[in-house]
Amino acid sequence: MKEAGEVGRLLAGRGAILVCGGLGGIMEAASRGMKSEGGLTVGILPHDHKDRANVYIDVPIATGLGTARNTIIARTADAVIAIGGEYGTLSEIAFALQMGKPVVGIKTWDIRGVVQVENAEAAVQKSFQLLNAGTWSSDRQD
């Protein structure tokens, strides 16, 4: 939670847009951090309606797709910072790595391809470093 808020604050400081699932917990903590520094927050919701978004979401997207919306989060983000997380987070990690996008993790799933770091500052720094270095591989559907 603490790290999520800090990730939000640091991303805002760098002028990034936060794309997340738009609900509570880690998503809300990161969104709140983002707004505290005046950043823009996008919530890709599983629901049919926007009113389920947390109060820190500027642009709620009502996908109505349930957890299939995780693929849209992975497709829309330039890089993924995974914090803790259950199986939903695991699916986002899988999709982002499948698309060849940088995935940085803080206390999250230990999956080949995830760059594990200790805290928010390292996560944000590493994400931008990977993006700037970045050659992305093409999508695959296998």
Place this chain on the structure above:
Amino acid sequence: MKEAGEVGRLLAGRGAILVCGGLGGIMEAASRGMKSEGGLTVGILPHDHKDRANVYIDVPIATGLGTARNTIIARTADAVIAIGGEYGTLSEIAFALQMGKPVVGIKTWDIRGVVQVENAEAAVQKSFQLLNAGTWSSDRQD
């Protein structure tokens, strides 16, 4: 086209967010109008990647769903203004009406439930009037 740009300008003047398909033609004209007045534009793209968005899109969402993304546009918008349009527009009209959302049309499909108007000014005014009056019906899946 002319009406689309004017719709964008008028929506920006009222502090609305423009949600559209993010591509060219009517979508681009509306987005350009929106940006000319400093509004915020969201493009719900059919593609896997954001780089297909028109240059006036602030928040591109890479759905990767193809035309199924039309349902997300209808779910995310509070009201729909349909301008001209082919079958893709017809699917958006259908989804919005199914959800009980206001749909205002300028030279578009003549479908029961669409409020037809003559120009951009009438479209924006009518949309807000319907939203303010608004009791929305619940979603159906038939």
Place this chain on the structure above:
Amino acid sequence: MKEAGEVGRLLAGRGAILVCGGLGGIMEAASRGMKSEGGLTVGILPHDHKDRANVYIDVPIATGLGTARNTIIARTADAVIAIGGEYGTLSEIAFALQMGKPVVGIKTWDIRGVVQVENAEAAVQKSFQLLNAGTWSSDRQD
């Protein structure tokens, strides 16, 4: 309803697979007709779980996409027979026409591109005739 059951029976007689939304009403009537002649039925459900399918569905697909599953019905079918119908049916018609697929209608939406017929027999005959004649246009996403 009567026409839907007859469409199912006639399609089964021609060895076709029935692809529908898998729920009640017209969908159930067509599925029941199909099964009465030993045909195969596929239900593309809006729900997360298969247990919402009508009892005549052999292959339930739990999309969890809500009404966005209508696009999958249109993509999966070779031709569409629309019977009556509300806005959900209209969205399926729109998607099928967008993909250049034959759409035959019985007492349904009067949309440019839909071939209107009087009854089940004419609908099935016309569908196969159009498929056999068929040059399909390519998909569009506008």
Place this chain on the structure above:
Amino acid sequence: MKEAGEVGRLLAGRGAILVCGGLGGIMEAASRGMKSEGGLTVGILPHDHKDRANVYIDVPIATGLGTARNTIIARTADAVIAIGGEYGTLSEIAFALQMGKPVVGIKTWDIRGVVQVENAEAAVQKSFQLLNAGTWSSDRQD
């Protein structure tokens, strides 16, 4: 590959329906095994069109969703047998576990919740055992 074909044959022998991604490699090997014993095969394709399915697919579903179709595979299956696999398989494992469905693995991702077995026979036996024992947890969207 060898294990995939054997899984298909064993599932057919038990009267199961095979639900897979419908493409080549492991998916094709399992489908071929299934058909060799007269079973029914369903291919949930990423593409807009059915013609990309492997030749052993009886019921191709053209989702047009790209890799987001992996969620539909997980939602539609009663149990998941994961064989080898890259990130796409990982996303399917994640979704199935999120829905509380049994996931059995042969030489696949080592994820908490996956029941690892040595070969096809053990995989099929274990899957049915878990299904019969089965209390499923409810879906979550976190």
